[in-house]
Amino acid sequence: MKTQSIHLLYQSAASSSLIFIPLLAEGFGAQEWEIGVIGAVYGTALFASSYLFGRLSDIHNKRFIILLGLAASGLAFALQIFAGDVISLTVARGLAGFAIGIFPPALVAYVYEAKIRFGRFLSFGPLGMAIGAFFAGLIAIYYQIFIFSSLCLLLAFLIGLTLPAIRSKPMKIPRFPKHLIKRDFFVYLSLFFRHVSANAVWIIFPLFVKQLGGTLVGISLLYTVNYIGQFIFMNLFDRFKSSKLIICGFSGSALTFLCYAFTQNFYQFIPIELLLAFSWSSLWVGMNLHLLNRNVEHSTVIGLLTSTQSISIACGPFIGGWVAYFLGYRATMWFAFALSLLALLTFEIGIKREE
Template sequence: MINSLFAIQFLANLAPTLVLIYVPLIAQSYGAAPAKVGLVVATYHAMVFAAGLLFGRLADLRGRKNFIVLGLGLSTIAFTSHLLINDITSLFIIRAVAGFSIGIFPAALLTYAYEKNNTLGRFSAIGSLGWGIGSILAGIVAVYYRLFILAGLFYFVTFLLAIFRLQKTPAVVKQTFWDLSVIKKNWRIYLTFLLRHAGAFGIWAIYPIFLASLGANKFWIGIIYSINAFGQFLFLPLLDRYKSTKLITTGLICSIVTFVIFSLCQNHWQILPFQVLLAFAWSCLYLGTLKYLMEHNEERATAVGGFNSLMSLSGIIGPLLGGVIGTFGYRPVMLSAAVLTASSFLVFRSKN
């Protein structure tokens, strides 16, 4: 059963990466300006945000497995439906459906894994490995319709594994759906993460285009993304033993340094080594925040669902911000991310 869990985590992170990297380029190919590219990305994350809040809470109230199966099944349909994209409108609609589908299962899957083996670093690392291999595969295949088919197939495999290999889980808490105590309890941690990640998503919304402007082709864009992912795969298991608060602090400081350096790079070769620093920064911040929420909350799926939704809310705010600032050039987007991360560091230090 543990092997099936890791297989689901691996494939569920590999599949969307095949598509995610190229969404800004697809939007641009249909004539979308930077602001509209940001809006496409923001629409996707708005739907992940809504689904994460709703189904994270339901996973505590109704059990984990049902929502893992539901999310993976709908993701199979949604990502296969990318074959129907033929203009900017269909891209908006299908990415919105994909966002909602992919937002259903992560909180339930993470808490299911935590409660079975209590090793967040290793489980998260497997997800990063999936993302890394997905990035390389996307760069090698580099044909949109083939990537859409592969993404749908990989999700279908996870759907079957979830149905037949995961155990039924009972409800964890008996509360009303609208109980807001988890949000009130964790709001500083949530705000810290939101500010940093909004800045980061401002970068990621235009990052493939930025890399292309520095001379990277599709293959090297995939390689650059994969360095981040494989770095996380190496770092996450090693960081599991450290205190959550130390991890968060380290992640924020390293993020500030990384974003400033990105603004100074003149070609895509210079980006390569600092993708490793980015991987270390994200590994510290992500694992530290996840550990903190798991350790301090009984309603783990609700807390993690809120955390995942914050990542998606960042994916709404950041691309919109990046789209606007991007009209003045790509480098100001990097510097604005550094400023937002510095603000998040101050919020976090005020708690501790």
């Protein structure tokens, strides 16, 4: 339960801070495009650290990388308390993004190599997100939310100190592992398209829900429904073929964003969040297992997967912010729907090329 607890705690920290960043930025007077820039800075920093430390954890000690990342994240998330305007918030999110990207690839590889049940481990991530969303809505005061996040990461670090060392054969990984990128290029590219679409939506999602009558507590409720759904579904999905899970995940994502485009009031979001939970659970479990089963460089390929997510987190909010600024929130949902279909098509092409 140690690795699951660490996963739960760090996802609680990340989600509790993430949910209200757009609203905090709006309170500082930020336009939609500026909120997109804040998200892009966070994603770019996350990309850099995931790529760098994913490779390093295959070369060096995974346990050390996990502890280093948890300690750095606890400090970085605490610094968000001092953000008082758009610029300082942007800097704080950049530091938080870099710190929180250090250890997840090493943690995932540690779990896989220790032969801990993988779907169950992943499911504790959304459970942590649900807890983070719940407490963020309950607290509803920004600086106290950041304190909560930092304390979660501190507790995760203390648990990390008790992790036993596992024997991993050190590998020689090139600085730019082009052979790994080439082997699963269509996997990474398809996730990039899907995650750009998703992050284009998430950066303005609280504002969209607010426009349709949602309150801070209501917004937290929607995130909680999504995360609890993911906890349930991820526990079930690791027994299925990874490629089928991925196809199901892309299809469900496209349908989710299409439903968002037609939503007329707050209550219609609730069942859509369950569809979102189902589709993302299927996609994320499938993606991780697909890469881990095909490669021996476990930390590196998960680092590349996380880096792909991170590039999407950098691009998606920037695009979503501008689309919302010029065309409105619903246009962002249509953009996400179209890009998710492109992700599905890209993965299907990749599967056919492997056959």
